[in-house]
Amino acid sequence: MNTEKYDIVIIGGGPIGLACGIEAQKAGLSYAILEKGCLVNSLYNYPANMTFFSTSERLEIGDVPFVSNNAKPTRNEALEYYRRVAIHRKLNVRLFEEVSEVTKSDENYLVKTRKKNYEATHVVIASGFYDIPQKLGVKGEDLPKVTHYYKDPHFYAFQKVLVVGANNSAVDAALETWRKGADVTMVIRGEGVGERVKYWAKPDIENRIKEGSIKAYFNSEVEEITEGFVSIKTPEGIVKIENDWVISMTGYQPNLAFLKKVGINLSADEIMKPQYDENSMETNLPNIYLAGVICGGMNTHSLFIENSRVHAERIIEKIKSNFD
The missing domain is CATH 3.50.50.60 (FAD/NAD(P)-binding domain)
Incomplete structure (x- = not known):
């Protein structure tokens, strides 16, 4: 199986995963975004007529304006917006590639999917929480x-x-x-x-x-x-x-079992919050980072697109410092 090499592999092609890709691109770092389903798969699985609580400017990423017909954008408008962002930024997104494991490989990490292997110095996990129903x-x-x-x-x-x-x-x-x-x-x-x-x-x-x-x-x-x-x-x-x-409609939960399999520490209480540094988003594993709602563990209502976009900036700043 072929192995592609990058500075960063980003697991999750939702809004925050895309934001991480944009920041990597701005920094001149090579990257690949791996998404288990379609582009912004979690948003795609939202109800067809769903309206966001947030206004459109709070959902923007990569300095690309989000123009909505109403004060509160709809699911369909969001799907169109993030698709256009991916096109405009020419993001390196690999769709329908579910990551099965992340293992250490010398100084780098080996990220495996059913289609191929990826090797990267840094891994960002931005996998959201909409995959496993309660x-x-x-x-x-x-x-x-x-x-x-x-x-x-x-x-x-x-x-x-x-x-x-x-x-x-x-x-x-x-x-x-x-x-x-x-x-x-x-x-x-x-x-x-x-x-x-x-x-x-x-x-x-x-x-x-x-x-x-x-x-x-x-x-x-x-x-x-x-x-x-x-x-x-x-x-x-x-x-x-x-x-x-x-x-x-009793809620959903992040794939915390995957984090545990990778080796990321989780809190011992019912929240099972992953261990990471608030400033850099780096976990207990060197060069593995978390971004987006996954950072809250089972407390899935604490983080949203609008207040976790900054995670991408923090992560890339830390990664850039590693290359200096």
Whole structure:
């Protein structure tokens, strides 16, 4: 298998991975960006009608303006923007190349994918957190009727839909499928919808629940899923409802097992935050860096595109100092 050599290999072709590539390019360093799926794969898997909470200028990378039709850009606008950034910057992105392992090779690191090997002095891991859904852990969760990724509401028209979750993705799925004619029920573990729900969606979902258009069980959990029904554990006891589809929007988690396999230390608590230097983003492994939301471990709501773009600058500054 052929081995390509670079100064830097960047694992992850999302916005922050692309930002790292741009900074490497500016510094005159050779690099390759390896992405397991399509370009900005995480954003591609967002709901089709999703609107960002951030304004467009906060999503910009590489000094390329992001022009949106509205104050809050949509998923489709973001996909188009980052594709144009990749074209404009002529970024060296290798798509559909999932990294299987990173090992030490003399003074460098060997990064393996199914297609080929890459050797680099420095490795940046910017793999995001959208790959592994948080499972419910109940009987029937693996049935074909259950999905952890919601895309388009039309599919659920005139169907009995159960939405599990209380935050933005769950609220969007409930409202959009209901507006396409679905009979929607929500199961929410807490006393109400999440505090992080977008300010324009929160009163909408609360009013739909209040008027009874969307049924909601609070302080409740799914107990079992079958082909035709879902059993819900509520404060009043078990409720069994007819059901065609379950949309489980209970969140996602980064591939921390991969970090551990590479040799990056994780905190011993439930957050499992990776060890890295806040100034350089370098981990406990020399010349291996973290960028983006992966830095937060299981605390996936602490970092976003807008507040982790700076990671790319910190990393390349540190790498440049190594070459001086």
